[in-house]
Amino acid sequence: MQFQVTEIEFDFTDDVFPDEALPVEEQDLIIAETCNTIWEAVDEEDLIEEITCASGWCIKSIDYLHILN
Numbered sequence: 001m002q003f004q005v006t007e008i009e010f011d012f013t014d015d016v017f018p019d020e021a022l023p024v025e026e027q028d029l030i031i032a033e034t035c036n037t038i039w040e041a042v043d044e045e046d047l048i049e050e051i052t053c054a055s056g057w058c059i060k061s062i063d064y065l066h067i068l069n
Helices: 024-035 044-055
Strands: 002-011 038-040 058-067
Touching: 002 024, 002 044, 024 044, 038 044, 044 058
Parallel strands: none
Antiparallel strands: 002 038, 002 058
């Protein structure tokens, strides 16, 4: 199935360096790239795993649309 992310919130905290925040510009870029990608996944759980693996960040919340062919 194909998915289009409409809104996403990542957990941009770093367990290794908790005092070093990821710059907002980089956060915005990761969010934009995620929302501008059509994701191929089996279900919502797989979608979350695909995005987490691709971005390197855990997801706090996500909204998406199913893309029908």
